[in-house]
Amino acid sequence: MRRLTLARILIVGGSGFIGRHIAGRLRDRGHEVNASSRVEIDLARDGEAQLRDKLANFEVVINCAGLVRDVGANSMAAVHADGASNLFRACLAVGVTRLIHVSALGVESQGETIYQRSKAVAEEQLAALDPDGARLDWRILRPSLVVGRGGASTRWLLAAAVLPFLPSFGDDAWRFQPAHVSDLAEVAARIAEGAPSPRRFNVVGPEPMTTDTLLALLREWLGLKPARFFRVPYRLFLLAASIGGRVTTGPLNREVVKLLSRGNVADCSPMTAALGRPPRYIRDALALEPACGADRQAARLFFLxxxxxxxxxxxxxxxxxxxxxxxxxxxxxxxxxxxxxxxxxxxxxxxxxxxxxxxxxxxxxxxxxxxxxxxxxxxxxxxxxxxxxxxxxxxxxxxxxxxxxxxxxxxxxxxxxxxxx
Incomplete structure (x- = not known):
């Protein structure tokens, strides 16, 4: 893998939560970064020819574009599968040196959800276009739940964490391995510069946990006293998520609930190797950015x-x-x-x-x-x-x-x- 010193880097979906953090990390390291919004590059709208024009003169492309629900023409199939495939072919056509594609842990071609299946199509297309990375040095990052201030999922969890009684979702099978967004941004920056890593690897933290554990931890981060949990039956939670998915634009919907209910854990040793250190425990990563009054206020206002x-x-x-x-x-x-x-x-x-x-x-x-x-x-x-x-x-x-x-x-x-x- 050829190392790049200072590079011209394009981040597709760069105005999103993950894209912004990766852009900040790369700029801090001296790279020239264009963090594009959907207005500039829309994978559901732009064809391969249009993408070729927009990718010209960039050495590295990082694809952070993604959806957790269909929104009109911006469907998960259009963005995750067709749009990502067009992006990969455009990268090959214009001679992009390196591509980092942010996918998701638990992606399966025969998965239960459209989210899993559409993400799997992109991974398969990328591997088929250039199996050994001879023409395009590609990497696929598969994050578990990504935690960090400003993230859509984190905002929802914080809103649940400030309730007088904490909702308990699922059972011990609902185990996932959240990574802090700062670790994801760091590993993406290192790979963009040529740090060695597997073609595909899982971006996870060191600690599997349940939703109960994470909610309690986030409540502690907000500086609130511990609270009791109340059980939310799975069918009721699924119904609420289905309704919420239709009337709100938040991250909670039927697809996400089904994905969480399957469990979402993996070995973190590849993440440790890519970072050059173990990934941070969520508690430790949050401690580096202490909560303030604005965080508590935002959490309390979330549902209002x-x-x-x-x-x-x-x-x-x-x-x-x-x-x-x-x-x-x-x-x-x-x-x-x-x-x-x-x-x-x-x-x-x-x-x-x-x-x-x-x-x-x-x-x-x-x-x-x-x-x-x-x-x-x-x-x-x-x-x-x-x-x-x-x-x-x-x-x-x-x-x-x-x-x-x-x-x-x-x-x-x-x-x-x-x-x-």
Whole structure:
């Protein structure tokens, strides 16, 4: 394996969690790094010819692009299998010296999940294109669960770790061997520079553990007192993951649960050889970057954005339906009359306002540009409040505060905008 000193390196999927850490490590070592986002290189969109143009002048390519669910045209098959294969052929065509492909531990061509099978297609294609690496010095990294601040899986686990009672998933068969992202970034950087390693090897930490062990460890890292566990039946967890996979964009879905339930452990001696030292225990790696108040706050807020967005969306939808006739229309017209609005103008104000409320509520439930919809909600509330200033003082002084409630609702919208931006 030819060693490279300072190299021009392209990271596909470089804006993701793993890609960012690898890019930072390589830049620290003096390399010229282009950490591309999906806007620049999209393996589901770009064909081989387009990729050839984008790979020109790079000596090393690191593929970190990956999905844990299908998202429109960006399906796992399109990115993991077809897109990765196009990338490999483009690397060969333009004379890339070295390729590092980040796959996953537990990949199998006959695996139970699309994730496993699509990742396996890429590995098989790469090995078939250049079996001995004579033209393209390739390596396949197969990480287990990767832990580190900012990781999607880590954020989800931290959110579970701050609950008053910790959820216990699965049994002792659910054992995996998490690696800290700093070790993955280090080993990728060393291989990019030509450090010896097997063609395929597993990126794992030194300690197999269960989800219970990891949650307790993360809770300790956050500086919280130990908490009791409560058992979550597998079928219930699978159902929740299936629903969550459809209504959220997080890392928890049916595919991930099935993959975890199989177990995810491996020998860490190849990792030790590639690093030149044993991989760090998760507890020790986390100790090098102590948690702060922002970590605890982020964990506590993790599950709240969809709750806040849905509650505001349903409020606006309900307001729209009520104004369309569920609330007695004569009372609505009487209210408009108190501010001097009558006739056709009253019809327009009532039904136009109801339509706007209904539209904004539906858009929020669909999560269509929540920040923009929230700004529109604030604008309509401001307009309504200015108009309502002409109402008798009873509306402002009523114990149920029908108008003063706009203040906390406006605050909730501002929080929603901040969380969804």
């Amino acid at each position: 954005p969809p709750v806040l967005r849905w509650s505001l969306g349903l409020l606006w939808v309900a307001t729209g339906f009520l104004s369309f006739g569920l609330y007695p229309q004569e009372k609505s017209y009487a209210l408009l009359a108190e501010i001097g609005v009558h006739g056709a103008l009253a019809d327009f104000a009532l039904y136009g306002g109801a339509a706007v409320d209904l539209l904004l509520g539906v858009l929020l439930l669909l999560r269509w540009r929540p920040a923009l919809v929230g700004a529109a909600q604030l604008a309509t509330m401001l307009a309504f409040t200015i108009i309502a200033a002409r109402l008798p003082s009873d509306y402002w002084l009523h114990p149920f505060a029908p108008l003063l409630k706009n203040l906390p609702i406006a605050a909730a919208i501002l929080v929603m905008i901040a969380l969804e931006s």
